[in-house]
Each structure stands twice: as C-alpha cells, then as structure tokens.
Amino acid sequence: MDEPSVEPTLKYWIVKSEPFKYSWDDFVNEKRSVWEGVRNYQARNNLMAMHLNDLVLFYHSNEGKEIVGLARVVREHYPDPTTDDSRWVVVDLEPVERFPKTVPLARIKADSRLQELSLVRQSRLSVLPLHRAEFDILVGIAYE
DNA sequence: GCCAACGTTGGC
DNA sequence: GCCAACGTTGGC
DSSP, X not given: OOSOOSOTTOOEEEEEEOTTXXXXXXXXXXXXXXXXXXXXXXXXHHHHTOOTTOEEEEEETTTTOEEEEEEEEEEEEEEOXXXXXXXXXXXXEEEEEEEEEEEEHHHHHXXXXXXXXXXXXXXXXXXXXXXXXXXXXXXXXXXO
C-alpha cells in the first residue's frame, strides 16, 4: 500500500452529457439526477462499478466539450426505470460544485500528463473511469 | 457535414 | 465463429 486512504474504495469517473439535452445547470436545478438511458455494455459496467460517494466529473459533449463540474454518487446502481429491459441500470448523482474554470477537451489533449485519459482514448463511451492522479490533475486545472 | 471509432446485427 | 453492412457517438 503506497498511500493510506480514508475511503479505500473511492473511485473516480467521468460522465458525459450533451448540454442541449441535459446540462450542468439542469442538473443543479434538479439537485439530484437519475443517470438514465445508458445503452452500452461497457458504460453499464462502469455504472455498476460505482460506489456511494464516488466522485464524478461532469463533461459537456458536442457543445462545450469541457468538464464543467463535480458530482458524486448518492445511490448505487439499480434497474433503469425508463426501460423494461433488465440489462440496463442507473445510478443517482448529486452536484457537488461547479468548477471555477471549465477544463476544455483541447486543454486536456494538450497536456502530456493526460494522454492516457479514458476521455481521450475512448471518446465515444459515455461513462468512463479515470485514475486518481488524472482526477487530481483535472481538478488542479479547474482551480488554476 | 464529414468521418473515425466502435458496437450491433445477421447472413453464411 | 467470421465478417460485411449498418447505426451511433462525438470531435473536428
């Protein structure tokens, strides 16, 4: 063990949303979101691996193309209420804070430390894991 | 609007 | 089980 941790199971994630469908502001207004509609097995598996209080970066795809804020998992996976198909699950998310500065994709791609980031390497996946070190770098940029 | 990168479907 | 055809996502 190289690093003692208060939350040994805490993991880090990125979720993507097209802002004209569901934006960060929509999320804040709702105060809590059922993260519904994921229909991709890999993204579903990531949802199922989320634990309570895991931290989640909120990314605007298509328009904006930037990380805008931080959320956390407030309910672990359960069946997606928008379908009868038992393969699909949701989690519940709550906003934690809007970042003082967004982190644009172009900024991420220009950073040599972030070349392995899942968001860069698997750009089509809507729910992505990331490493603690990458999370720290991204939050650092958001607070520069 | 184009296209790369995937994922899914279905014929064989 | 392979692979061609097709659909979707999302960056550019």
